[in-house]
Amino acid sequence: MTVGTIRPGGRTARVRAAVLRAAGDALVEHGFDHLDLADVARRAEVGKTTVYRRWGTVAGLVADLLTDMAEQSLPRADTGSLIEDLRANARLVQRTLVDPRQGALFRAVIVAATCDPRAAEALHRFYAIRIAEWAPCVQQAVRRGELPSSTDPSEVIRAVSAPLYYRLLVSGDPIDEAVADRAAEAAAAAARAGVYTSTNSPN
Amino acid sequence: MTVGTIRPGGRTARVRAAVLRAAGDALVEHGFDHLDLADVARRAEVGKTTVYRRWGTVAGLVADLLTDMAEQSLPRADTGSLIEDLRANARLVQRTLVDPRQGALFRAVIVAATCDPRAAEALHRFYAIRIAEWAPCVQQAVRRGELPSSTDPSEVIRAVSAPLYYRLLVSGDPIDEAVADRAAEAAAAAARAGVYTSTNSPN
DNA sequence: CCATTAAAGGTACTCTAGTTCCGTTAGAGC
DNA sequence: GCTCTAACGGAACTAGAGTACCTTTAATGG
Numbered sequence: 001m002t003v004g005t006i007r008p009g010g011r012t013a014r015v016r017a018a019v020l021r022a023a024g025d026a027l028v029e030h031g032f033d034h035l036d037l038a039d040v041a042r043r044a045e046v047g048k049t050t051v052y053r054r055w056g057t058v059a060g061l062v063a064d065l066l067t068d069m070a071e072q073s074l075p076r077a078d079t080g081s082l083i084e085d086l087r088a089n090a091r092l093v094q095r096t097l098v099d100p101r102q103g104a105l106f107r108a109v110i111v112a113a114t115c116d117p118r119a120a121e122a123l124h125r126f127y128a129i130r131i132a133e134w135a136p137c138v139q140q141a142v143r144r145g146e147l148p149s150s151t152d153p154s155e156v157i158r159a160v161s162a163p164l165y166y167r168l169l170v171s172g173d174p175i176d177e178a179v180a181d182r183a184a185e186a187a188a189a190a191a192r193a194g195v196y197t198s199t200n201s202p203n
Numbered sequence: 204m205t206v207g208t209i210r211p212g213g214r215t216a217r218v219r220a221a222v223l224r225a226a227g228d229a230l231v232e233h234g235f236d237h238l239d240l241a242d243v244a245r246r247a248e249v250g251k252t253t254v255y256r257r258w259g260t261v262a263g264l265v266a267d268l269l270t271d272m273a274e275q276s277l278p279r280a281d282t283g284s285l286i287e288d289l290r291a292n293a294r295l296v297q298r299t300l301v302d303p304r305q306g307a308l309f310r311a312v313i314v315a316a317t318c319d320p321r322a323a324e325a326l327h328r329f330y331a332i333r334i335a336e337w338a339p340c341v342q343q344a345v346r347r348g349e350l351p352s353s354t355d356p357s358e359v360i361r362a363v364s365a366p367l368y369y370r371l372l373v374s375g376d377p378i379d380e381a382v383a384d385r386a387a388e389a390a391a392a393a394a395r396a397g398v399y400t401s402t403n404s405p406n
Numbered sequence: 407c408c409a410t411t412a413a414a415g416g417t418a419c420t421c422t423a424g425t426t427c428c429g430t431t432a433g434a435g436c
Numbered sequence: 437g438c439t440c441t442a443a444c445g446g447a448a449c450t451a452g453a454g455t456a457c458c459t460t461t462a463a464t465g466g
Contacts (some may be wrong), residue, residue, distance in 0.1 A: 010412090010461060010462075010463055010464095011413075011414075011463070012412085012413065012463085015413085015414075023280070030348040031317070032236075032317070032318065033235075033236065033261075034261075034317045036452085036453070037454080038453070038454085039453085039454080046414080046415085047414060047415040047416065047418075047456090048415090048416095048453095048454090049414080049415065049417095049456095050414050050415070052453095052454065052455075053413085053414085053466080054413090054414095057385045057454095059236075080229060089404055107317045108317075110317075110372055111314050111317050111318070113372075113375075114234070114235070114311075114313075114314050114372065115212055115236045115237075115314070117401065120375060123373070124374060124375035127373055127375075128374075128375045131374070137397060153316075153353075155385075157365060158366065158370075158374060159294065159371060159389060161369065161373070162365040162366040162368075162369035163361065163362060163365040164366065165243055165365075165369050165372065165373050166361060166365035166366070166368050167361075168365070169313055169316075169317065169368065169372055170313060170326070170368050171327060171330045171331075171334070171361060172316075172323060172326065172330075173361075179384065181434075182358075182398055182399070183396045184398075185393070185396075186362060186389070186390075186393035186398045187389075187393075189392050189393045189395075189396035189398055190388070190389035190390075190392045191398075192386075193391075193392035193396075194393075195385055195388045195389045195392055196389075213432075213433055213434095214432065214433070214443075214444075215433085215442085215443065215444090218444075237424085239422090240423080240424080241422090241423070241424085249444080250445040250446065251423095251424090251442060251443075251445090251446090252425090252426090252441080252445065252446075253444050253445070255423095255424065256424075256444085257443090257444095260424095280407070319451085334456085361459085
């Protein structure tokens with residue numbers, strides 16, 4: 001065997017999978033702070049040296065967890081109506097954030113992103129992917145003539161999620177279906193009013 | 204002197220002020236994680252035992268810092284036009300989040316809130332106060348007939364901030380004046396469309 | 407199937423965040 | 437201005453997160 005060969009197969013991949021799963025569990029239970037890499041190693045039935053060598057810090061581990069999460073994506077809706085599509089998106093986000101496990105996970109990775117550049121990079125890529133996945137439903141609405149032609153699709157999708165994350169992280173207000181629906185309606189109303197057109201350069 | 208007297212005056216208050224200022228500086232420099240209470244004590248020229256005794260944990264200290272921040276509030280705008288008032292609010296938030304010191308501080312306290320119940324409580328009270336301070340400009344717009352009568356003022360104010368915080372914490376996209384203005388316009392458009400009316404109970 | 411060596415595992419160690427203990431300082435009441 | 441004690445300060449101590457070092461396992465290429 002030649003020198004310098006990388007060995008991603010078999011054991012290495014198995015260890016990574018076990019550690020990431022354990023990291024998710026530990027994050028949900030203890031949160032981003034109070035997260036002990038030795039505890040993660042124990043849960044994953046893996047040497048703690050391995051965890052420290054491969055991931056180094058809690059933030060590094062979370063960054064890898066996010067990269068892994070970005071790979072599994074959910075299909076977007078396509079109902080033929082902008083408001084219905086946006087509502088579907090808003091409710092998907094709402095259910096995710098309200099879910100005890102998923103919600104805690106998202107909080108944890110967002111926290112990690114504010115502490116570590118790699119985690120931040122992974123988080124931003126994650127949302128860039130998610131937003132790009134849903135942008136087509138705005139583009140279709142433009143083609144159908146529901147929205148101004150120069151509407152920025154990403155901006156509309158971001159506008160749907162923003163109020164939900166604001167509640168999760170900032171105001172702490174409850175995130176129910178009514179809130180999700182209002183977020184979708186608000187984004188649609190603003191888009192229709194031309195707020196998200198690229199020609200709209202406010203003084 | 205009687206047993207059980209509390210002594211908030213003089214030294215105690217001085218120590219608190221010095222520690223909170225030092226905590227702010229340290230948060231801005233190192234962030235919420237990597238924050239060492241011994242370091243805060245050193246900066247404040249105070250015994251580290253004192254810091255541990257009075258605040259216990261990093262999260263506890265940040266919670267107190269937030270309580271202190273909530274007390275100093277900025278006056279709201281009153282231009283006589285909804286969109287102008289909302290724009291003023293959006294730009295105020297934008298400048299705060301973009302400012303190196305303030306931005307880092309806000310990130311830190313939001314992170315602290317996801318880790319500690321007391322910090323969360325303090326954060327939610329902080330934003331409840333800020334939102335209540337700005338709600339009157341929506342109420343006036345309602346009185347002027349710019350918005351439907353049953354519009355929820357708090358919801359409009361939240362809608363202005365949400366996209367900015369979303370960028371700060373989630374997507375990592377830049378937060379410039381144009382973004383702030385768009386946030387204000389979007390909130391105004393949605394409000395005018397009746398999205399934030401209490402009678403709007405989406406299926 | 408065998409040789410080679412990434413990558414994992416175990417143990418002993420270090421270093422520092424957080425605690426304990428006790429002596430000192432200074433604010434509140436008379 | 438004297439007393440009492442809440443609150444602060446310093447130093448020694450403890451625990452556990454993170455590191456270093458060396459051994460063992462198993463993936464890869466021939």
